Amino acid sequence: MTVLETDRLILRGWLDSDADSLFKYAQDERIGLNVGWEPHKNAAYSRAVIRTILSTKESYAICLKGNGNEPIGSVDLTFADRSVKELSQNEAELGFWVGVPFWDQGYATEAVREMLRYGFEDLELTTIYCGFFTGNHKSERVQEKCGFKYHHTNESVYITMLNENRQEQVNFLTREDWRTQKSHNF
Numbered sequence: 060m061t062v063l064e065t066d067r068l069i070l071r072g073w074l075d076s077d078a079d080s081l082f083k084y085a086q087d088e089r090i091g092l093n094v095g096w097e098p099h100k101n102a103a104y105s106r107a108v109i110r111t112i113l114s115t116k117e118s119y120a121i122c123l124k125g126n127g128n129e130p131i132g133s134v135d136l137t138f139a140d141r142s143v144k145e146l147s148q149n150e151a152e153l154g155f156w157v158g159v160p161f162w163d164q165g166y167a168t169e170a171v172r173e174m175l176r177y178g179f180e181d182l183e184l185t186t187i188y189c190g191f192f193t194g195n196h197k198s199e200r201v202q203e204k205c206g207f208k209y210h211h212t213n214e215s216v217y218i219t220m221l222n223e224n225r226q227e228q229v230n231f232l233t234r235e236d237w238r239t240q241k242s243h244n245f
Contacts, residue, residue, distance in 0.1 A: 070119035078106035084158030132157030
């Protein structure tokens with residue numbers, strides 16, 4: 060699997076041995092409930108999530124450089140074969156989260172920017188979508204900082220794990236818009 064690096068982060072594939080770290084952050088309801096899953100109950104559950112969900116292609120553990128390679132969050136690109144959204148061949152959906160102790164330090168934004176670079180330059184994607192549930196202002200802000208634009212609102216998305224409906228705002232970024240922003244801002 061590809062390993063990606065930024066100034067402060069290493070993005071690498073998930074390992075079974077990451078279960079304790081994943082549990083440490085994913086047990087916090089402020090993470091799971093914001094992104095649409097139940098808080099993790101124990102490390103065994105986190106290990107199962109790694110094996111069944113996070114071990115897919117283009118799913119990365121977010122690790123701080125110099126922090127013993129411990130994951131503090133996750134970032135991924137999901138393609139048409141695994142997404143609930145209707146995506147074309149050169150499109151993907153981006154998802155991300157970081158543990159609560161790492162909020163408001165720019166790590167999510169840094170990880171998302173690297174995934175955008177990777178998606179548009181290396182994978183040659185034309186469009187990347189990203190969404191957030193109403194009330195998830197941290198995710199909304201990261202998407203704004205990364206240049207995503209409003210696409211549409213899903214008024215009622217059923218969240219199976221939580222047995223509830225939520226409103227979701229879906230945003231998007233094209234490769235052309237990303238290149239324009241990159242030349243002006245980075």
